[in-house]
Amino acid sequence: MKPVLLKALREKFRRDLGEAYPQAEIDVIFSMLAAHFFGLPRTILAMEPGKELQEEDALLMLGALGELCNHRPVQYIIGRAPFMEMDLQVSPAVLIPRPETAELVDWILEEVSPESTGLRMLDIGTGSGCIALALKKCFADAEVHALDLSKEALGVARSNALEQQAEILLRQADVCNPGSDWPSFDLVVSNPPYVPLREQETMAPHVRDSEPHMALFASEGDPLEFYRCICHFAAQFLKVEGQLFVEIHKDFGGEVVALFREYGFGDIVLKKDIFGRDRFVRGRWKGSFLEGGSQKKT
Numbered sequence: 001m002k003p004v005l006l007k008a009l010r011e012k013f014r015r016d017l018g019e020a021y022p023q024a025e026i027d028v029i030f031s032m033l034a035a036h037f038f039g040l041p042r043t044i045l046a047m048e049p050g051k052e053l054q055e056e057d058a059l060l061m062l063g064a065l066g067e068l069c070n071h072r073p074v075q076y077i078i079g080r081a082p083f084m085e086m087d088l089q090v091s092p093a094v095l096i097p098r099p100e101t102a103e104l105v106d107w108i109l110e111e112v113s114p115e116s117t118g119l120r121m122l123d124i125g126t127g128s129g130c131i132a133l134a135l136k137k138c139f140a141d142a143e144v145h146a147l148d149l150s151k152e153a154l155g156v157a158r159s160n161a162l163e164q165q166a167e168i169l170l171r172q173a174d175v176c177n178p179g180s181d182w183p184s185f186d187l188v189v190s191n192p193p194y195v196p197l198r199e200q201e202t203m204a205p206h207v208r209d210s211e212p213h214m215a216l217f218a219s220e221g222d223p224l225e226f227y228r229c230i231c232h233f234a235a236q237f238l239k240v241e242g243q244l245f246v247e248i249h250k251d252f253g254g255e256v257v258a259l260f261r262e263y264g265f266g267d268i269v270l271k272k273d274i275f276g277r278d279r280f281v282r283g284r285w286k287g288s289f290l291e292g293g294s295q296k297k298t
Contacts, residue, residue: 003052006034007045009061016069020206029074033064036078071205083130086137088160093152094127095215100273101191104247104280105134107271108189111243111282117141120183122237124175124190124230125149127215129157129168131189136166145169145185147178150214176229182237191247192226194218223249227256231263238285245282253278264288 013030014023021029034040037060044051053061064077073096075081081090083097084105090096112119119142123132126146136144146168148154154170161168173179175190197220200208207216219225227246234244244265248256253270260268265283273279 002055004055004058006040006051006053007049009053009058010045012062013065013068016065020068020071020204029068030061032074032078033061036080037061037064068206071209073206073210076210081128083128084134084137086130086133086160086164088128088130088133089156089163090128091152091156092210093150093212094156095191095211097128097130100279101131101247102134103273104189104191104245105131105138107280107282108135108187108245109138112139112187114138119143119186121145121187121189122147122185124188124233125192125215125226126157126170127153127191129160129170131191132157132168133160133164133166135189136168137164143169145171147171147173147175149174150212153212153215175226175233178233180236184239184242185234185237186239186242187245188230188234188238188242189245190226190230192230194223194226194247194249194252196223196249196251218249223252224255224259227259231259231265234265234285235263240285240287242285243282244285245280247280248278250277250279253281256281 010030014026017026031042034044035042038057067077068074075090075096076092079089079091081088081096084102088097116139119139121135121142122145124147126132126148129146132144132146136142146157151172154172158170193215195216195218197217230246238244257268257270260281260283264286266286267284269282270278271280
């Protein structure tokens with residue numbers, strides 16, 4: 001069988017994917033596949049520019065290239081994605097963890113003392129379990145709960161918890177109809193569906209056509225629907241002075257802050273991501289909230 005230069009294969013990736021990805025991202029994708037299939041380090045082309053693959057190995061890479069050309073994300077091809085020093089399983093049942101969500105976790109770590117003990121936390125819409133697992137890694141004695149509506153997503157989160165040797169309490173539930181049998185929490189966090197449907201046509205095809213719409217897109221009629229449900233849940237089950245953290249769409253910072261205020265949260269902070277876009281909101285539960293104009297006590 002005829003060997004194939006690894007460098008030549010990378011050039012083919014650059015040509016075939018050039019309209020879909022910037023070159024730097026193509027090179028990262030190529031390196032991820034080479035590491036996944038063959039255990040090759042990312043620096044292999046710099047170290048060994050004449051490195052060759054046997055034909056059967058080159059066919060593995062070309063098969064992955066075909067999937068990429070059909071807009072399948074590389075993370076779904078290899079079934080893995082990095083998140084905060086963890087290597088997590090992913091599938092089309094869950095969103096691929098994003099750097100912005102790592103920023104959300106970093107913010108929590110800034111706001112909650114690492115010496116805090118006996119905390120009870122909840123991740124709403126856990127997907128792969130990335131947020132819940134990161135929190136459990138940082139707060140080893142915390143009781144971390146993780147909620148998702150999708151049974152398939154919870155299966156991925158369960159597998160990740162086993163791999164990471166991190167005990168989290170998984171539960172299938174709808175945050176908009178959660179029931180009443182929940183404990184009280186010190187912290188609630190969520191990265192809910194928040195992309196407006198109007199942005200669907202302008203999204204990258206490998207996101208729009210592959211990742212779960214249920215976890216991506218906000219309600220067409222009410223883009224704040226999930227934030228209302230989350231605030232309502234938190235107003236019932238957060239301890240007084242407990243904190244609620246959410247990731248948001250850059251265009252809805254003011255509206256989410258107003259919603260937090262409407263539900264009786266105080267110490268509200270709207271925080272930007274590293275690119276200067278409104279991306280996160282934090283509020284502290286003060287013990288009472290307004291709904292429909294009437295004051296309620298929890």
